[in-house]
Amino acid sequence: MAGTIHLGSLFCGFRCRGTHAYRHRGRPDSGVTHLLKAAGIRNCPLLRTERNRTPGICFAATGVFVSNYAKIVPEKEGFMRHIPRKFSCGFCIALLLIPLFTLSGFAQKDFNQDEKEMIRDFRRSNSYYLDGEKLYKKGKVDKAVKELEKCLEIFSRHDKAHFVLADIYLKKRDLEKAEKHIRAAKEGFEHLEKWYSFTFQQYLDTLRKQKDINNEQIAGLEASKGRATGVEKSRIESRIAQLKSQNADADTKLSEFVRSGSEPPAEYNYIHGNVYFLTRRFQDAVNEYTKTLEKDPRHGGACNNLATIYFMHKRVDKAREYFDRAVEYGVQVNPKFKEALEKAEGK
Numbered sequence: 001m002a003g004t005i006h007l008g009s010l011f012c013g014f015r016c017r018g019t020h021a022y023r024h025r026g027r028p029d030s031g032v033t034h035l036l037k038a039a040g041i042r043n044c045p046l047l048r049t050e051r052n053r054t055p056g057i058c059f060a061a062t063g064v065f066v067s068n069y070a071k072i073v074p075e076k077e078g079f080m081r082h083i084p085r086k087f088s089c090g091f092c093i094a095l096l097l098i099p100l101f102t103l104s105g106f107a108q109k110d111f112n113q114d115e116k117e118m119i120r121d122f123r124r125s126n127s128y129y130l131d132g133e134k135l136y137k138k139g140k141v142d143k144a145v146k147e148l149e150k151c152l153e154i155f156s157r158h159d160k161a162h163f164v165l166a167d168i169y170l171k172k173r174d175l176e177k178a179e180k181h182i183r184a185a186k187e188g189f190e191h192l193e194k195w196y197s198f199t200f201q202q203y204l205d206t207l208r209k210q211k212d213i214n215n216e217q218i219a220g221l222e223a224s225k226g227r228a229t230g231v232e233k234s235r236i237e238s239r240i241a242q243l244k245s246q247n248a249d250a251d252t253k254l255s256e257f258v259r260s261g262s263e264p265p266a267e268y269n270y271i272h273g274n275v276y277f278l279t280r281r282f283q284d285a286v287n288e289y290t291k292t293l294e295k296d297p298r299h300g301g302a303c304n305n306l307a308t309i310y311f312m313h314k315r316v317d318k319a320r321e322y323f324d325r326a327v328e329y330g331v332q333v334n335p336k337f338k339e340a341l342e343k344a345e346g347k
Contacts, residue, residue, distance in 0.1 A: 119203060123253075125155035129164075136164055144168070159188035159264070166271050175279055182272045189264040207250045214243040214250075266296035273305065282309050300329035308337065316344045 132147030145168060151161040162185035169178035218240055225236045273288030286309060292302040307322035319341060326333055 121155045122158070125151040125153075125158050125161070128154070129158055129161045132161065133164055136168065141168055157184075157188035157191050159185045159192060159268075162188055163268060163271070166275075170271060170274055170278075173278070175275055178271075179275045179279075182268065182275060185268055186264050186272070189268070193262055204254060207254055211247050211250050214247050218243050263295065266292045266299055266302075269295070270299065270302055273302065277305060277309070282313070285309060298329050300326050300331035303329060304331045304333060307341075311337070311341060311344070314344075316341070320345065 128147045128151035132144045132151060135141075135144035135147060145165065148161045148165050151158050162181045166178050166181035166185060169175075169181060221236050221240050221243075225233060225240070228236055269288045269292040273285045273292060276282070276285035276288060286306065289302040289306050289309075292299050293306075296302075303322045304326035307319045307326060310316075310322065311319035323333065323338070323341060
């Protein structure tokens, strides 16, 4: 054969020691493509599949390279003749393992791109969520709904936006929309939770490290400010203010990504329980209120509603248990409910 195909051809796209060396622009797999063809494989599906071209060919070509090495490289030119026979097996296995690392590299690249896009979309949507939440707290419900819907147009799994909308529609007694959004809030939380542990961790660590660096600079500048005068002192004060502003921005960004735990917050279950309660699905409501209390044992609203459900089903003992807990946790209970409960107990 005119030229020898080196192992480097598998990854860099070059063919060496031939009549010429070249690289096909935009085709990082040129070398492995020629390796397959040199082994007599010209119609391999991997050669025609752009999506899996490079990692797929790397794996297939390495196997072909090992199995057909005697055909590609004459014995007198082959570098394996310099390797003792007892090491040949290990050498071949090592060749086969190389593409596994290559494949993992490609997967990591794709994952990092998804990560960047997700963070970007989340942050863009989160600004609308924060505005919507503020408007809701101020009682500007219709404007809040518009901002929250904008948030979901950008990032459809924003669980907090879904949660606030569920609360809004629950108070409007639009129970169909309330249930739709509380379910979406739970699903969104669970989806994001799978990403949070690894998707945002590097981003959060970077923010925290930058804050630490800024704090060190602030401490040094504060120390030197006492010895400075005039223009120099003004410059130091300006720089300190700038660093503190950067830290404030970092704190805001960090708060955007704070998670309350590995499961949806207690309030998600509570709102869902209220939807079930108002649609008279009482067993489902009990389940949601019970989950609420598992996460927040002092949730007075869940205790009060459980007391009501048990009283309606003539479970006076359980109604009394949860009624007393609701009072203990500061709930303003309905006096008529208290009176009816005492009457059922024969007091």
